[in-house]
Amino acid sequence: MPTYEYMCKKCGPFTQQRPMAECELPSACPECGTRAPRVLLTAPGCLTMSAEARQAGLKYERSTDGLHDPPPYLRDPAGWAKKLKRARKLKRAQARASRPA
Numbered sequence: 001m002p003t004y005e006y007m008c009k010k011c012g013p014f015t016q017q018r019p020m021a022e023c024e025l026p027s028a029c030p031e032c033g034t035r036a037p038r039v040l041l042t043a044p045g046c047l048t049m050s051a052e053a054r055q056a057g058l059k060y061e062r063s064t065d066g067l068h069d070p071p072p073y074l075r076d077p078a079g080w081a082k083k084l085k086r087a088r089k090l091k092r093a094q095a096r097a098s099r100p101a
């Protein structure tokens with residue numbers, strides 16, 4: 001079932017899966033139960049995006065719930081690899097230092 005967006009006057013936007021035939025009908029807010037009208041929250045941004053960008057964005061939103069930043073190793077792969085290398089080196093040095101002479 002496709003997911004549609006609705007706007008509760010009290011609680012704000014929420015999404016709900018509904019059959020396509022019912023998508024234009026108001027949906028009960030999961031917070032307060034008020035019937036909320038359908039809104040198109042994602043439409044304005046999507047209109048200016050290419051189809052490819054939209055697909056990529058959708059995929060990203062689905063994989064992260066749209067709530068989280070990408071993990072550091074995705075944001076800066078080169079920097080992350082360097083950091084890992086340094087951390088490993090440090091660990092080795094510490095292991096050597098703690099070894100009894």
Ligand SMILES: [Zn+2]
Pocket residue numbers: 008009010011012029030031032033034
């Ligand atoms: Zn509500």
